[in-house]
Amino acid sequence: PHTHDDVGWLKTVDQYYYGDRNDIQHAGVQYILDSVVDQLLKNPDRRFIYVETAFFYRWWKRQSADVRRTVRRLVDEGRLEFVNGGWCMSDEATTHYSAVIDQMTMGLRFLNDTFGPCGRPRVAWHIDPFGHAREHASMFAQMGYDGFFFGRLDYQDRSRRRIAREQELLWRASDSLTPPMADLFTGILPNGYNPPEGFCWDQSCDDPPIRDDPDLEDYNVDDVVKRFLAIANTQAKVYKTNHIIMTMGSDFQYENANLWYKNLDKLIRYVNGRQANGSRVHALYSTPSCYLQELHRANLTWALKTDDFFPYADDAHDLWTGYFTSRPALKRYERISNGNLQTCNQLEVLGGPISRNGPFGKGDSQTMKKAMAVAQHHDAVSGTEKQHVADDYARRLAGGWLRCQVLVSNSLAALSGSTAERIYCDKLNVSVCPLTESSSKFSVNVYNPLARPVSWPVRLPVNGTSYKVSDAEGRSVDCQVCVCVCVNRGFAVNELVFQARAPPLGFTTYSVSLLRDGPPAASTRRRTPTAIQNKVRPPLCLCVLVLQFLRVTFDPDTGLLSGLSNLETKQTIKLTQNFYWYNASDGNNSKSDQPSGAYIFRPNSSTPFVISRTAKTETVQTSVLQEVRQWFSPWVSQVVRLHGDSRALELEWTVGPLPIDDDLGKEVITRLDSSIQTAEYFYTDSNGREILQRKKDFRPTWILRQSEPVAGNYYPINSRAFIKDEVDQLTVVTDRSQGGSSIQNGSLEIMLHRRLLYDDVRGVAEPLNETSALFPEGLVVRGRLLLSLDRPPTAADAHRPLAQQAVLQPTLTEEGEGACGRWSPCLQFSGLQAALPPAVHLLTLTQWDEDSVLLRLEHQFQSRESKENSRPVTVNLQKLFSTLEILGASELNLSANQWKDEMKRFHWTPQTGM
Template sequence: MAAMSLQLTVVSLFLLGGVLTFPLGQEAEHTSTCGYESCHPTKPDMLNVHLVPHTHDDVGWLKTVDQYFYGDRNDIQHAGVQYILDSVVDQLLKNPDRRFIYVETAFFYRWWRQQSSSMQQTVKQLVNEGRLEFVNGGWCMSDEATTHYSAVIDQMTMGLRFLNETFGPCGRPRVAWHIDPFGHAREHASMFAQMGYDGFFFGRLDYQDRARRMMYREQELLWRASDSLTPPMADLFTGILPNGYNPPEGFCWDQSCDDAPIRDDPDLEDYNVDDVVKRFLAIAEGQSAVYKTNHIIMTMGSDFQYENANLWYKNLDKLIHYVNAQQANGIKVNVLYSTPSCYLQELHRTNLTWALKNDDFFPYADDAHDFWTGYFTSRPALKRYERISNSNLQMCNQLEVLGGPVSRRGPFGVGDSKTMKEAMAVAQHHDAVSGTEKQHVANDYARRLANGWQHCQVLVSNSLAGLSGSTAERIYCDNLNISVCPLTESSKKFSVNVYNPLARPVTWPVRLPVNGTAYVVSDANGKSVDSQVVPVSPATREVRRSRGFAVNELVFQVQAPPLGYTTYSVSLLQNGPPPASTQHHTPTAIKNKFLQVTFDPDTGLLSSLSNLETKQTIKLTQNFYWYNASDGNNVESIQPSGAYIFRPNSSTPFVISKTAKTESIQTPAVQEVRQWFSPWVSQVVRLYADSRALELEWTVGPVPIDDDLGKEVITRLDTSIQTAQYFYTDSNGREVLQRKTDFRPTWNLKQSEPIAGNYYPINSRAFIKDDDDQLTVVTDRSQGGGSINNGSLEIMLHRRLLYDDVRGVAEPLNETSGIFPKGLVVRGRLLLSLDRPASAADAHRPLAQEVVLQPLLTFTGGDLHPNTRLEFSGLQAALPPAVHLLTLSQWDKDSVLLRLEHQFQSWESKVNSQPVTVNLQKLFTTLDVLGVSELNLSANQWKDEMKRFSWTPESEEQPLLKTFEDPSTWEVTLRPMEIRTFLLKVGLR
């Protein structure tokens, strides 16, 4: 591939032998000595102590993003990021030996825009000399349990692109840095490896795991983060920091610290240099005893530190001077200013072998009864809103490309995707979608997402107007899950535009709130579509309160083309049949041509699930329970449940009700059994005519607290499947990992919390299986869950807690709102599929993608113009089932960013776990692809220029990376779990 060097400064794009070539970043100064070249020399015969000055700046937590940047609301927490960057730059200029690393591009980007051109030049010089170094470099430091991989890739791309375009190669981070997330996902390590990082450092891991690793000097390891990608594609050197991300005890010199400064005037009676040196040498010696080389790292900083950087640097200068002076006395310790990449380079130079890890770092516990597994579910409404927002952003990106320039400036005004990109990027922060922030900060995240979607709605409307030829006003109904849409409730005639963001056709059920009793629904060809009117359930009327007044719902199935839209017309029939009636007895079964579900007539609960195609039947009982949350008053521990920590008071949950009051609706379009378990828990068991999945739509809340007990609400599926303690969860929505109750692959677990210690993050799906049957549950947001008993799978749906868990947020997780002052009500869906294990992935992989990227409905009142284009696809043909179009977004005026993904693991499917070839020139209907260049996953390096350190695992030969040649520039082959990223030069057709 003839990709240009990053050093070139050509601004225009041009073709060279069919390959797109253009710069990814600005030209680096010829005086650059950044990166590994800027590292201070070390001494091979000594213990080298790498001091890393840093600040950890949460992109929202106790204060909002804006409050943290400006230093507002210091009554909550004294923190002002703008002052940190001001102060650090000033201090770096005073001593060329000093170093500093910065992480969160969201803050740096804002600070950078406020600087004068002369200050920007000064900062560029610091970056070019390696004195200011960026690590991680994403918009934020993302959570690893509750984030979806597509949103993580987006926010990393956004941050790294800014650094690339601002600083060139010297702005590119070499090291991933996740010092604060609460457990670590294998998929994150895989993504970081594919983004070109040489190593990964973090601060938190299970206390038992750390103890074992310290004993065997395995706190630095090689993480093999994929079982499908050929090593070393997803191999990542991983280091566990010695003090989390704090300085050693007694060596904190920030204005927020209480440690004594170095007092080095020997004429004063409080002279303490000898004591400081003695304590530091003892700490260094102790740390070196649990690491493998003669290099150790010390993080010198913490939360929002360096607002007065002079305090830190003045003392660090002295520390380095006085400790190193002891070398003249035979002390073999060398202290230096360093960065994580400089430390990593020294580890690489040792040419040692490293322990190999194949699993992940979940769940995380910092003590015997302190498992950080509650945040897998905390703030379930925000988690769902973030997931919907991700889907909306992908559609916004796609339609910006497919619609061309008119999408940004069109009949509905000026639209943009940037606002939504920034809001979604911020939402990936480890105190955002995780649910571990204060309530006012959670509100701010939601407000940002809502604002971003408003900007995208203008863009989407412009794009659809351009593609369809209709400038009629488009209405967005964001509350369809509770049957609220003023247009459909009041209109006798309207049209529904269904945009499908997936690269394959989709059949999707639509439910619209209406007040009529019968409607005619026609597709884009004028053909009548089967539809049914059913009454709105009492549970829905209760949860929507006064926000809508529809008495019925219109139900029909839509079929949308790949990466495109179709249009359905809906007209009220004045003298049509009445809506379907509800029956107040529990049916023995509901079924379609694929599935049958039976119910126990005495309890109203599910009793079995059958796949009629494969002739499988399992016993299946499902019910709702709650764990009594610990209030910190136990014999074993004073740890309460909170936003982070899940700690039930008992291993046996309380059943909410042993029976369900039911009513049922059976129509050709949909069959429903509506279940009430209590005034605050209800569910609809729903089976659509053409669906291979059973839908469980649950509604939970307000969770009662009149008994002064916090509650952790779960649903549990008990089956006849023989699981032998094994179950499976996804990692960030991508690869699947095997779990086993009361077991860790890395160490001999001493289980102290039999429930919380067996909970894992479920991002999009989990399943249990034996030789014959596999039951897969697809979730509509990130949730926590586990398989506590054989044949059982439980998922936590909602949490309402009365005590803070003493992890810093200083607020109980007790959510209310203006609409729900007595406690938040949350609604969601679980989709169940029953398959043979050998073919289950062929069903649940696409099903999970449909839930993550569900169609967007927009509405137009009255009749459409007769020349309106009612159907459109952005693809010339649907992509093969194994291929997912992960990213399609505008990069600049003439180019787009495209990511294609093989969405199956190598072992999952006989049919779909095979390589697939796609021709890039034959992809799109509205775009001519004129040139192509391949990038790494984060789009900040050319793929063929991405060079990473190679590492050798212990007791295993290093496999060679399999390479292949594409048949032509345009044809690209994807192997299992491979994501390939391209920049395409395009022209509109």
């Protein structure tokens, strides 16, 4: 018995909890928990499992002492069991592993603190996510779970597994961890997560109840038992042991638990009563951990799997790969919020108690932690919720960051000695910052959350034409003022650009002063490609960007990118880039009536439409940066940018509002076509961590019948993807989760934006047609891709740090005139005694309680990925921090809810030869 309670989907989290807006969907989580607890007390055989700690936490806070004692007893007796136990049931395609670990830690800590060992889940339970990531399985194994159950997998994969009786398997979820550290028993549920057909007894169901009075005309016990036995025997034929699991529940069920339990009591009694007549079926109330224990006792061998379960399809033309990109603005905001939360957590530790209650008031990190945890839900960052729910997720993230800003200001005041008011320019993506636009003198504080020094391009909207920038030691810093590439939302006409260098886990401060008699903004050269206007070809200097490490060439006839060179490694490849769109299917198709929607990507042609074969261009070339600004159409533009000391080429794209005059909708991609010989192979990350090899039209565990040649080859790209041959590797680092593929040899395409006019009939009942008050004609989305060109054996040494820096960007704060200068007590600070080695990433630094801190150090390189950086590394904790004294340390599992040396897991045996 179970309920599946989405932490937001068709209704907001609050609406689901309270049972509000039942005109949208009848669902009230508080009543489910009330009713289940009451019904469990009426029969000691009854069992129930609960998953979403975000809801249970809210309910628990409002219960009396008597109810709490009752629930603790039910948990101690195993009658109420928590499974999964995270704050939510996270999405597996569009979430970053660091955010998943955080939300799991939050939920499991509450259960641990409230119920002790009996409340600790032993089973991971992801019955609804739309495909399953290998990194999630690896994390669950390292969190101490004995097994993992889910409901959705590709219909072709399921069919093969049913025949081979491989619906239960051993998932080896890491190339780097020695087995069985990342081995996880994995079970595929027989009915998704719904009851067998005809056996749903919720108030939302239409199946007839068990009518067991033999004096009544409609007595149906014999029919019910016969159908149940037939289903049980059919199911037993496709699983390996004499134990089978039946999920009795579904979305927001058990609000009136009496309906379910009264009928289940009867079902169990009458089914087991047939044993007197030779029946071999025994039914009982159970839980996933009890079921898993019986499978373990069977002592069998299990098929081994080493890849993942993407992409997911539930029919030939129904590929759930659109949500990899759906709601790209929300996906970006979630990624920014993750970085903000890590900064907040770190500064709460480094600043000490004053950070929570200091000169700027009371701040906290908990509000942001809860908002980020909710955002990991499989209908949140995935982009598969209704619009008003997406707005609510964004509102929660914004509210959490406001509380964190107070904490960050208090902490920086304590560490720097400056109590001037700090300004947070949260709208720099649209070139808005009132302080920098209007002030003649201000300072910029750059906090770096990474445990290694970073060089970061600071871009600030200004209205002056020349500025002086000085670092923390008073030295002049090269800077440049350029004409602003804006989205017509701010009042700045220019941008001030300089390269900031921030110490590890620390901050540095730059002072900025307006030079009234300075030179004008960096001059630009504009040109229309000769393909458009038959003019004399411009000088070659207009078509080349060259700085310290990279050389970029452009075709003078089209204005498009044409080549990329790494000057350090002396590599050069042909590289063209352009923007395209796929027309979205409206469902009016002879092959299938499936349209594109929030979940499903279904183009009506395998060949995308090019937006423009040429780009109007404008160039900026200075010692600080070089840019080629490209305009492809009124709704697509891009800045190709080289910063002075960067080893990556930046592509800052702006797409929208997508025109919908064709009544179909558009799914916009950028495609990179290179001279690299890929042989149909490409590579994507798994939740931002380990890399998986992909091959076009291929699945490692079954023979694929490909029916959607584009959508069927799309995979989630959480932080990076690459193509390579024996000589060259081209890596693309993304700033949010996106879908992508390599449809042609040597090419890599990434979907940037989607706007659709039809619902894809997967429950959300709303087309993905985003607008807002600022953009009533459709959302404009801006993002960044970073391109690096390296030799394959050493490419990871470059792209892994790039990916980490894209996730954990520096936090900028500004102070007004006179607030900071060389007279300030401290303009530079590092929380570390020395930078960590390149292979080591400081994943978590957060306050645990008054006297302890939770620290996670991660080896961020895969096994055999790097000749130098894949080796083991030793870190001395006593010499780690500059301001913290380590009094002792104890090692926990990954989710910090169990001591590492006490973590015991079931051992599973793979089939011979695996």
